[in-house]
Amino acid sequence: MANPQLLIDQLKLLVGTPDSYGTEEQRHEIKRLGRLASNVLEAPFETMQRLPLPLVAARIGQDCHVFSTLAAGQDSVDLDTISQASGLEPRILESIMDYLCNQGMAVQAESHRYLLTPMSRLLLLPLFGDAVTHFVRSHDNCLPGFTALHRALKEPRDSTLTAFQLGQHTDEDFYTWMETHPTNQAAFHRFMKAQFASLPTWLDVLDFKTELGCDAEATDVMFVDVGGGNGSQCAGLRRAWPDMTGKMILQDKPQVLERALQVEGVEKMGHDFVREQPVKNARAYYFRQIMHNYDDDVCITILKAHIGAMGNHSVILIDDKVLPDAKPPPRCARGRVHGCSQSGHEGNV
Ligand SMILES: C[S@@+](CC[C@H](N)C(=O)[O-])C[C@H]1O[C@@H](n2cnc3c(N)ncnc32)[C@H](O)[C@@H]1O
Known part of the structure; x- marks a missing residue:
């Protein structure tokens, strides 16, 4: 039987010094088991709530200037400041902040004060801005296609309709559609260029x-x-x-x-x-x-x-x-x- 306190102490150490923790192979195994552990420990309803929302939350964090406001603060930033920058009512923003904290995109330093995390710092980089734009921008790039995939799979076998077309209510394919959506297209091509930039070519x-x-x-x-x-x-x-x-x-x-x-x-x-x-x-x-x-x-x-x-x-x-x-x-x-x-x-x- 795993010792919960030992595991918690070890995980705290890991979170404090992620880069120097174990070999690459061990880090990979810890990530894999960590995800599994999270899956087996969460309640079914938590799983259902988790599935579609992290991308949406990331988009809100970017689009409503939550991350950039946290980044601009010297220390933790209070809810009112974020509310002013985002234009979101504190009552609603607080729920959003709760979820962002739950997803590791912010940390609540003390009551109603928040800090950026390594993940939200990443989401502020232009590449990851483009990545989220590509996948989720105003729900009008890939996400509508993802949500229509179950319908596309039920189309007759000889149908040429794609999930993208069903989700977007368009006859155009993705690339033709982008011609009339220049912001999405620009983000897509920047993302194409950058996503493998650190890998061998x-x-x-x-x-x-x-x-x-x-x-x-x-x-x-x-x-x-x-x-x-x-x-x-x-x-x-x-x-x-x-x-x-x-x-x-x-x-x-x-x-x-x-x-x-x-x-x-x-x-x-x-x-x-x-x-x-x-x-x-x-x-x-x-x-x-x-x-x-x-x-x-x-x-x-x-x-x-x-x-x-x-x-x-x-x-x-x-x-x-x-x-x-x-x-x-x-x-x-x-x-x-x-x-x-x-x-x-x-x-x-
Ligand atoms: C996934 S992107 C890859 C772009 C590039 N090869 C790269 O790796 O960065 C696919 C590219 O195919 C282009 N494309 C799509 N349909 C095309 C077609 N029928 N003829 C020529 N290019 C097309 C798109 O405009 C887009 O630039």
Whole structure:
């Protein structure tokens, strides 16, 4: 039988010095067991209440200036100050603060006085602002799709309606919809760029110059970033190989390209990737975070649209989330696997 007081004392020590606690493996196991412990200890009604609300609470904390007001305080900040900054009535705000404290997004230092926590500090960073915007912004980005998923799953098998379309009451797909929602679109692309910024990239596992760049002529197209978003990977390749001979092309929807980075030597080209690839004989056609958005048949359509463009030296590079068929152990679930596949000119990937 676990000794509750011993466990509480140990957890307090851990919370005080999280970084120096145990090995990476042990920290992972503690996180996993901590979540399990929380799940088994909470009452069923607590579980039901917990499920949908943390993202919503994070959004309120950001949008109503709760976190920024806590960050601006030298010490703990009182409820009235937060109320003035947020425009929320103290009575309502107090309930919200209770929930934020419960979720680790604030701490009640003393009665009606609050402090920022490491989590709410994170939520103030631009990247995590964008992350919450992408997932939950005014409930009009991903969240309505999540909440419609149960209905989408009951659609007839041949239905092409997605949960996003059902949730948003729109006929448009996510990317088309974003064209008329520029704030959401900008947050999405910043998030795309930043979410993997601290992880190794495809350029850490592929020596582009040695493997694909030999004998390049100035007229050769070296790299086509298909659905390349804001062009961060073209910029990365330029940094990795500053004096690259040959051209780079960034393809995406025209409206996305208007806001893309200006990278020296990169040509922007509006192109729909389900249509025939107009750039022929490129050394590499690169797809980052594209395939996981689609069912197999659309992925096949996208790949087939490239077969006719591929020459003897062309390859397709797919940089995406890859999961093994067997359920991965929990600690691998967050990792990203780089799948860089070389194809023949038949276009097999
Ligand atoms: C998940 S984002 C990935 C962006 C970029 N590759 C990255 O990794 O940062 C998907 C991209 O595909 C683009 N896209 C969606 N549908 C497209 C289409 N039919 N043709 C071309 N690009 C498309 C979107 O505008 C978006 O930039």
